[in-house]
C-alpha cells in the first residue's frame with residue numbers, strides 16, 4: 774500500500790470551496806466516535822492529515838460541529854459539506870476529510886481510532902487500531918513515521 778503522491782485537489786459537494794494540497798499525506802485515519810458518526814451522518818469519518826502550510830482553501834468556509842479552543846470543524850456555507858478540521862492549537866496540521874479529495878479511493882485508512890464507539894457491523898482490517906486515541910504526541914509521531922515508511 775503505497776502512499777499516494779501529491780498534488781491533491783478536492784472540492785465540497787457544490788464546488789464553492791476548492792482544495793489544493795502540495796504535500797504528501799502525514800497519516801490517514803478512520804474515526805468511529807459518536808461525534809464523527811453524527812457529523813458525517815454515517816458510521817465513521819475518514820481523515821487525511823496534511824501539513825497545514827501545504828493546504829490552500831479557496832472560497833468561504835464556516836465553522837460548525839462542536840467548537841472548542843483546540844478543535845475547529847470547517848464546512849461550506851452553501852452546501853454545508855464537512856471539509857476539514859483543525860485539531861490542537863499550533864499543531865501545524867490539517868485534518869482533511871478524505872471524501873472531499875478526488876484521490877479519496879486511494880487514501881486507504883492506515884489507522885482506526887475510537888473503536889470503543891464503533892458500530893457493530895463495521896469491520897476494518899488496518900495496520901493500527903486503537904480503542905480510543907493514541908495516548909501521546911510521540912505515539913502519533915510513530916504512526917506518522919510508520920505511514921511514511923510504507
Ligand SMILES: [Zn+2]
Pocket residue numbers: 785786787788789790849850851852853854
Ligand atoms: Zn459547497
Ligand SMILES: [Zn+2]
Pocket residue numbers: 804805806807808809810818887
Ligand atoms: Zn471522531
